[in-house]
Amino acid sequence: MNDTLGVLETAALLRELTAGLIAVDDFDRALAELVRIVRDAVPGATWCGFTALRAGEPAGVAASDDRLAELDDLRHGPDTPVMAAIRRREMTSSEDLTAEERWPVWTARARALGVRGVISAPVDVDEQVIGAINLYADSTAALAPRLQLTAMLLAEHAGLLLAAVRDRARQAAEAGERDASLLGEGVVGQAIGVIMTQRGCPAPEALEVLRSAASSLDIPLREVAERLVRTVSRSREG
Secondary structure, three states: OHHHHHHHHHHHHHHHHHHHHOOOOOHHHHHHHHHHHHHHHOOOOOEEEEEEEEOOOOOEEEEOOHHHHHHOOOOOOOOOHHHHHHHHOOOEEEOOHHHOOOOHHHHHHHHHOOOOEEEEEEEEOOOOEEEEEEEEEOOOOOOOOHHHHHHHHHHHHHHHHHHHHHHHHHHHHHHHHHHHHHHOOHHHHHHHHHHHHHHOOOHHHHHHHHHHHHHHHOOOHHHHHHHHHHHHHHHHHO
16 A cells, blocks of 8 residues: 555655656746645655756755755765766765764764755766756655655656756747847848837837737748838838
């Protein structure tokens, strides 16, 4: 019965993660949402953190409790469960930090903060980002071996969801660049100016009006712009 319940709980957690991140296009906000959901849903886990290593950027950290954020960052050097998981690309855990000897400096700080158990699972996001999801417990043996499978599934699912977040962020940035280009481009820019004048709206909203018209008429954006500018010019001449 317990194993079945564990499967159902894990499935529910993965669904909640998907629902929480499906529309997010900001990576740091996605990490904050991720650690909140995991902390609330995983039995035995008192806190959750995430460490992200991004190529050419400082390491990113998210924590369900800001007080424990330092345990997820790199200030303790390579001798931490987080870095062990990332470096070896395998799960690292300790059910009882009161007897742990592998990471002395990190462990002493973790114990001082009330942490008694840890599981760190590596997360592969894309070619530019890797990291680890970190579960912390405030009592020994709370992070039982059965939770290691949950952590592994969480890490795999989180990697897919975070990769999608980064894809959406890239697409949004590219769309923004295209919009900026369109706003200053010849007849399209003129048409946007006309709509702004008529509606008293900002340029991005005017561009969306133009796009909506192009979609409704099933013709290219530039052609809609040309028609609008032509119509306004004729009305002025008349």
